[in-house]
Amino acid sequence: MKYLIKRAGFMAFTVFAVCALTFFLMNVIPGGTAELILKHTLIGLEESATEEQLSQISSRYNLDDPLYLQFYWWVKEAVLRGDIGTSYIYNKPVLYLLTLRLPATVQLAGASMAIATLAGVSLGIYSALQENRISDHILRIVTLFGVSMPGFWIALILIIIFSLKLKLVQVSGYGNLENLILPAAALSLHSVAAVMRVTRTSMLETLGQEYIRFAKAKGLPVWKIISRHALKNAMLPVVTVIGFQMGNLLGGAVVIEKIFAWPGIGSLLVDSISARDLPMVQGCVLAIVTMFLLVNFIVDILYTHLDPRIRYG
Amino acid sequence: MVDTMDNAFAKKLKKEDVLITEVYGSEFSKRLFQRKDMLFALVALLLFTGLALFAPFISPYDPNANELRNKNLSPSEDHLLGTDYLGRDLLSRILIGARTSLSIAFGVVLISLITGTALGCAAGYYGGIVDEGISRVIDVFLSFPGVIFALAIMGVLGRGVFNLMLALSIVQWAKYARVMRGQVLSIKKQEFVLSAVTSGADDFYIIRRHIVPNAIAPLIVLATIDIGHVILSIATLSFLGIGLPADVPEWGAMLSAGKEFMRTAPYQTIFPGLAITFVVVIFSILGDGMRDILDPNHEGGEIY
């Protein structure tokens, strides 16, 4: 329990640190902010701003104040009213825009995580039990390529094969399960390979432990030794890796969403970067980081549940 | 299934019950040559670096020469891998692209390695408030997805080789610092360091002569694998159009341009991706092999 409270505290600290980091990052270009706001909202992108307009904007948004004061006000607004800024382009609250895009990303990342876990763990166990046989070697070579291929390239290849040549699924679209297949497959492949690798190593390591030999000496049948004695122990490092993979999935989702025109936070982030819509960029980063931290918090809870040494340590 | 469990035992048993020191030599080179996959990767890497270095001399065409009447050609004798939408020879561009990716990746890893080593050393060696401060920063940097942060930085800084290296290094260094800190903590307690301290050597000397050489092995392993990861990140950012300027030949950017012609000219998508995969695979194999050679105990088997 104490451990989890500590973890929750660290999570809050990290979110705050990321807020600060992104906030200062967004404001490192001196005088840039006022010009950006002007171009997006008042005068149009082609015209250049006059000194007068710039100083008007600066005083309206308190841009002349020192950064730490601006950050203080930003945090105050965020905590009191949930206001984390207004998008320059859409001219709407960032938080509102994020809630519109969140479901799509959760869907995509969730599906990929499920695939990565199920396929990765089962293939890893299979590979470990077949150690050094042909199927193990083939799986290991496949994983090597799996972790080495860029996710967006896999996505493009999948599109070429399944959409353009075989015409089985549409390239883009959002809403039904069929649309989810290609993006989720492309996004999860890297993680499937990574999870499988760890599962294999961990399973082999576990099978070499003395308690496995003792379980054999007790006269237990093989399936019981694997399911009861090996699996739970072998899963400990795997659970941690699955948590870390969430980071890769969310990072990869940015590209995958862009390729498949998936209306999630990732594609919003890329569009906002191209348009230099800084409040939106900050909001997207915050949303993704928070998701990642939440998943890892859940993973931590799971871990303590699996390992009594932490629970009662 | 049964004998898999047995083989796992075998590894343990060999360590415990039987003296097998005579089987495995301990020298680096001997172990290197026992691993065929490593040799293969090493040769492939040398070949590839050679191609990248001498790209301007071996490329069949000028990688930047537009020839619009030859645009989107399929692979043929003249253009082994075809041409892109501006009629530029794809093979020449992939070769020159290897330079971009490899040099930026080496740079990023080197910067991260040096920064990480320095900060990790400081944290581990001095402990106390220095450690506390550096460790918290490391924790924060490691606790969110790197690509996202790199994206945000690039979003602010804009495209460019220097910006890209800066963004990726900011994301990468923390990993090295954490590993280094752990290494220093364990080495600090060993006798040869203690005796150096008691004999009055200054901190910098101890760190340089005793700690870094003994702590660096896992970082080298990490760096080797990381080169592959960084190449992937570079490609990802360029693919999204926020990595390098448009005129720098780079694999990710080539893929991005090629994807517009997926229907009619799929090879423009296939070949640059193959190049990325190939290089990353090489560094994965090298990294794994280095780990086995430099850090033979990492399997976690206890010997007693």
Added chain:
Amino acid sequence: MSLLEIRGLSVEFPAGENAVKAVSNVSFEVEEGETFGLIGESGSGKSVIGLALLRLLPESAVISGEVIFQGQNLFSLKPSELRNIRGKKISLMPQNPAGALNPVLKNGLQIEEVFEERRVDKKEGMKRSLKLMKKLFLTDPEKLCTLYPHQLSGGMRQRLIACMSLSFEPELLIADEPTKGLDPEAKAGAVDLFTKIKKEYGKTMLLITHDLDLALEVCDRIAVMYAGEIVELNEASKVLNTPVHPYTKGLISAQPRNGLVPLRGQSPSRIKLPEGCFFNERCRCSGIECSKKHPEIKKHKGGWVRCHFQSLQ
């Protein structure tokens, strides 16, 4: 007829292109009701013998010879028949109690599972085990069952393991290095434990140890092993008080209370064993014959010794 008869047991582990000879041509008998000690330094092959009996060695190990237990050759049993013997008729008390207990399973389950697949009532079995635990100096056994292994002390873990091994009052108990890695206090406890087991259960025991004190206290007969073969076999008091083989003598004078005189040199390479006596290089009284001819084991004063000069001593 003896309870256990080992005839010409050899074990080799393939290592690259060579083979490591862990045990070469070992034969001995264990009589019903006796405690037979196998002693020798680490790497002498004694633990390998224990594991080979129950066929717990890796498949890669090349095993030859015969092990006759109650008239059955253990090496020709089917896996299911072997499982019926493991834990029930022959049990193994593994070395390193910390490693032999599964860290993520409760102690209770690990005791209980011995009764699974045995056509025994689990509750009945558990009742017996709880009684047994009390007898083996474990207080409050019910509570122990709800705990995890890491919550017990080293001595308690060993008792727990002893209890698991004795669940079925096996005909033969193989205790592998029971005092290895224990602190002096727990070591003294282990001597008590084994005296108790011997007195209360009176069953046959094969005690594998390098702890001469324990061996003298508990064993009836002792075989001394060196480089994978038996060099001396006799009644315990005779071996330890009036040793004949130079190696046994060296082993005894290397004991702390005998002045800690170490044996010089190292055991020979097990891949290419010397032509003559394996102990030749370290022996204080080797002759010309010793480097040329490998000595056979011969009868000497009621016991067996493998030395060219036994008649002189």
